Amino acid sequence: MVDVHSHLYARHFFYFWLIFSHKWLINNNQVKNTIMLREIIYVALGGALGCVLRYLAGRGAAALHLMSFPVATFIVNLLGCFLIGLFYGLLEKTSLLDSNLRLFLIVGLCGGFTTFSSFAWELLKMTDTSSWLSFVLYLTASVFFGFLFVAFGRYVVR
Numbered sequence: 001m002v003d004v005h006s007h008l009y010a011r012h013f014f015y016f017w018l019i020f021s022h023k024w025l026i027n028n029n030q031v032k033n034t035i036m037l038r039e040i041i042y043v044a045l046g047g048a049l050g051c052v053l054r055y056l057a058g059r060g061a062a063a064l065h066l067m068s069f070p071v072a073t074f075i076v077n078l079l080g081c082f083l084i085g086l087f088y089g090l091l092e093k094t095s096l097l098d099s100n101l102r103l104f105l106i107v108g109l110c111g112g113f114t115t116f117s118s119f120a121w122e123l124l125k126m127t128d129t130s131s132w133l134s135f136v137l138y139l140t141a142s143v144f145f146g147f148l149f150v151a152f153g154r155y156v157v158r
Helices: 006-020 028-064 071-093 099-113 116-128 132-157
Strands: none
Touching: 028 071, 028 099, 071 099, 071 116, 099 116, 116 132
């Protein structure tokens, strides 16, 4: 029996080879473009995995829905915060995360899983530098205007 997807497998293999093979590169612009494309692929793969994990975690936590409190989102956001802290901690303390793995895990996976983790990390960096005014402004403005923009978006549709 002929695999109806064999042409897709061949095409994907060719793209994989093209992106990760450096032998065909001729000049510096091609090298930069290939490196950027590879970085985009790492982010995209991590983001896809993060989105799927968010969906699965949300489904699993949906059974815990208490009253009107969004437990699933709350758990996903806290887990995302823990993961981004863990990954950044590993990056700071060891050389376990090279730049491609950092793109995959932190930008892609955590970004696809939750952007709240990035928000919390930025706040933590502000506390590290004692940027208290920026901390308070960013925290309050993000929550207030985030809520306002969600309400405005819903209002526009209605």
